[in-house]
Amino acid sequence: MPISDITSGSHVLIFPYPAQGHMLSLLDLTHQLALRNVSITILVTPKNLPTLSPLLSAHPTTITTLILPLPPHPSIPPGIENVKDLPVNAFKAMMVALGDLYNPILQWFRNHPSPPVAIISDFFLGWTHHLAGELGIRRYTFSPSGALALSVIFSLWRYQPKRVNLENKNEVVKFSKIPNSPEYCWWQLSPIYRSYVEGDPESEFIKEGFLADIASWGIVINSFTELERVYVDHLKAELGHDRVFTVGPLLPLGNKLFNRGGPSSNDVLSWLDTCDDHTVVYVCFGSQLVLTNSQMEVVALGLEKSRVKFVWSVKEPTVGHVASVYGRVPAGFEERVAGRGLVVRGWAPQVAILSHDSVGAFLTHCGWNSIMEAVTAEVLMLTWPMSADQFSNATLLHELKVGIRVCEGAETVPDSDELAELFGKSVSEETRLERERAKAFAKAAKEAVGDKGSSVDELDRLVANLSH
Structure with a gap:
């Protein structure tokens, strides 16, 4: 994005939530604000500091850090400060633990010679709205999800739909206030919302946080108007103001300083050449999800039967994943597909892979960062949403006709023959319409972040709002 003519010496506190899918896009926003001469302090816990290295190198005078230790919580083992390292089911514990930084931040503000005039914090940190209120400054909610997903999240916490039959996890919940009236089975709703227990202190803390997001001064969304206009307009109507800023896609566009997650893999890119x-x-299920061995078997069989060329990014089992149950590439698979496909273990240079001319389709879990990257790269998506906002993200892709449904759910094991057929179809003339649509949205994405684009205008509007 070109540097705006707007200049501002405003000091802003940026507070990311320590999960890769949340941090990366907020750090990309921080980069854009720094280019516009906003003075920034980023709050991180000690072990998350290395993630900031490229940003701090690029903006040594504009960006400083506030390093605070993660407060202890009984569900978080000592030494763990990032969601990817958490034990299974300790996700909410991180939200609650970070809430105990309220007083340390308050003290830092009160002792600072030139404290921030605003806070931009992740939507999992809603309590910072109350902190900002006590300090007499503005708080902006940052959404790493898109406008449709955020509309669903806000609707859940504002209206709190409940099941009629507590035994029926397939009971449908309708969101009739949201454009196109999306509806989801109970099990497809946010697990944070589904685990809400009225009167439980941690549940009430999380509920109050989301209600505080709705009440915050402004909302900053990693999306662009041309992709989600109807949902952006809906949010403005629901919130009763126009301080909803669509500043995406927030991507490390051509900037090697922001090569997400790790170094480029020359072997993969050379093979794609x-x-x-x-x-x-391209097959990848994000930075957190690990497929079960049954799912791994089916994906491998589907790729093998399809005869298509592929790159499969395989996530190795982490905390809470038993290697005998999760993430195992079937024996002999790589030998059988040698020359036609690559299996990449651990980190893969996803932005570079998706942007490569040879990649035509992407089997994805529908995480929002992955969608933004694929949309920008004009790649057709095959959707397998697993959890959280991924179901509403898939809804959007199907509505826009840039996504083809594979299956849904973290426990679902699709049919390998059907999967093989979809793989073949996705890179054939059968999907010409969808691929033309993907091309049109890629053009819109690039224009949005180009000179005088809609997202550049929104960034400038945000900076002007911060500096008033």
Whole structure:
């Protein structure tokens, strides 16, 4: 994005939530604000500091850090400060633990010679709205999810729909106030919302946080108007103001300083160079999800039967994942597909892979960062949403006709023949319409972040709002 003519010496506190899918996009926003001469302090816990290195190197005078230790919580083992390292089911504990930073931040503000005039914090940190209120400054909610997903999240906490039949996890919940009236089975709703227990102190803390998000001065969304206009307009109507800023796609566009997550893999990119345009299927389920061995078997069989070229990014089992149950590539698979496909273990350079001319389709869990990257790269998506906002993200892709449904759910094991057929179809003339649609949205995404684009205007509007 070009540097805006707007200049501002405003000091802002940026507070990311320590999960990769949340941190990366907020750090990309921080980069854009720093380019616009906003003075920034980023709050992190000690072990998350290395994530900031590229940003601090790029803006040594504009960005400083506030390093505070993560407060203890009985569900978080000592030494763990990032969601990816948490034991299973301790996700809410991180939200609650971070809430205990309220007083340390308050003290830091009161002792600072030139304290921030605003806080921009992740939507899992809603309590910072009350902190901002006590300090007499503005708080902006940052949404790492899109406008439709945020509309669903806000609707859940504002109206609190409940099941009629507590035994029926397939009971449908309708969101009739949201455009196009999306509806979801109970099990597809936010697990944080589904685990809410009235009167439980931690549940009430989380509920109050989301209600505080709705009440915050402004909302900053990693999306662009041309992709989600109807849902952006809905949010403005629901909130009763126009301080909803769509500033995406927040991507490390051509900037090697922001090569997400790790170094580029020359082997993968060199292999892609040998493939024809739009013939490769990329398979990846994000930075957190690990497939069960049954799911791994089916994906492998589908790829093998399809005869398509592919790159499969395999997430190795982490905390809470038993290697005998999760993440195992079937024996002999790589030998059988040698020359036609690559299995990448651990981190894969996703932005570079999706942007490569040879990649035509993407089997995805529908995490929002992955969607933004794929939309920008004009890649057709095959959708397998697993949890959280991924179901509403898939809804959007299907509505826009840039996504084709594979299956739904973290426990679902699709049919390998159907999967093989979809793989083949996704890089064939059968999906020409969808791929033309993907191309049109990629053009809109690039224009949004280009000179005088809608997202550049929104960033400038945000900076002007921060500096008033």
